[in-house]
Amino acid sequence: MTPATPVPAVTENAALPPVFDTLVVVGPGLIGSSVLRRAKERGGLARHVIAVDIDPAVCARVAELGIADEVMEDAAQAAAKADCVMLCVPVGAMGPVAASVIPAMKPGAILTEVGSTKVSVIEAIKPFLRPDVPYVPAHPMAGTEFSGPDAGFATLFEDRWCLLTPLEGTPSAAVEAIRTLWERCGARLRDMTPAHHDRVCAIVSHLPHLLAFTICGTADDLADETRSEVLDFAASGFRDFTRIAASDPIMWRDIFLLNREALLEMLARFMEDAQAMARAIRWGDEDYIVDRIERGRKIRKSLIENRQA
Known part of the structure; x- marks a missing residue:
């Protein structure tokens, strides 16, 4: 675990109770680091944010940037602390990463991800789901050509669409929590089926x-x-x-x-x-x-x- 240098907060959502106590972002690239920056600079997303990456150099850079409260290399150890785990890894890695974090998650904690494809990602994650861990797929339609933790910025999602593809039977409270998280990131929300x-x-x-x-x-x-x-x-x-x-x-x-x-x-x-x-x-x-x-x-x-x- 790497200690992080704190970033001064801009208290846009400070008066609002955080959506989650602890949010874990696995994969602090463009999307993941932008979520981390939003949480630290604007408030309202989580009281405590943890960034996870298997690359020690990425972890060191995230800590240097100060965009997370903790930085860890072990996704399962981080997931055990989480009220929400957000997977921001390439779509081809979603299944293996989900397989590592879901067994460690607390009952009632929410799993979400930001994959650009949905049918394939959902099929990859489904075999590892637990009935006590709600899964809410999402896709923020925002980005640039840059990647890595330095590429993110807190306003990336402002006025951009975030598409939610909730699965049948998912508790409404879990869906609303993810919806609120993205609304507080500045996104506009739309629900649709994974195939659509x-x-x-x-x-x-x-x-x-x-x-x-x-x-x-x-x-x-x-x-x-x-x-x-x-x-x-x-x-x-x-x-x-x-x-x-x-x-x-x-x-x-x-x-x-x-x-x-x-x-x-x-x-x-x-x-x-x-x-x-x-x-x-x-x-x-x-x-x-x-x-x-x-x-x-x-x-x-x-x-x-x-x-x-």
Whole structure:
């Protein structure tokens, strides 16, 4: 266990009783460290926060940043102290980590996670669930291309959606506790089924990342002279793709593989639309081209109006 340097608190939620006495965040990367910062700087989430990571260097950095009250390498030991355990690890690691923490959790303590896929994560965790440990899956739709404990910030979730996919039979008090936690992080809440969540995220998040990685790979595969010109003269459109493509490769490898059915469905639909646009360009179908551009402009306007841009 590593002692943490305290961070001065900003008492936005100080007058509110904390949602949990002890909150354990396993995986203090971008999402996890942002939750920790929110808890320490704004109050109202937990009286005591513990960060957990198997990497001693990450633990040392979290302690140096002072964004947790305790920093531990053993997830099970930390979970034994928790009223809520939040898993913020890559989706491919959710099952093994859940298997280690659930047996150690106190009866009535809540398990939650922030995975970007839900059907696969729920299936991975279900075999290890206990009837006295409620499980509330969640997915905060917020992020940047950066990772690690230095990447987080307390306002990451402000005005962003957090999607809850509660399972049938989960105690309502547990669902409301997780809902309140994310509301106090500044998020907007929406409930949906796990399968619907995965289809929505496939089109609004997973497919755009797949396209960004692919476009950057195509540019990198060009002849040396052309590639250098691409990098020298990259306009804002290409720069936006490179920002997305800078995201964590292990995290996105797991997301692509674990949401493959929904992602491949959306990719197939996109490829059909791309072929239709290619035909319009080839045959000079100006009306079709303008219609697609106008639809894109409308979507951008809607995002701005919905405070998501």
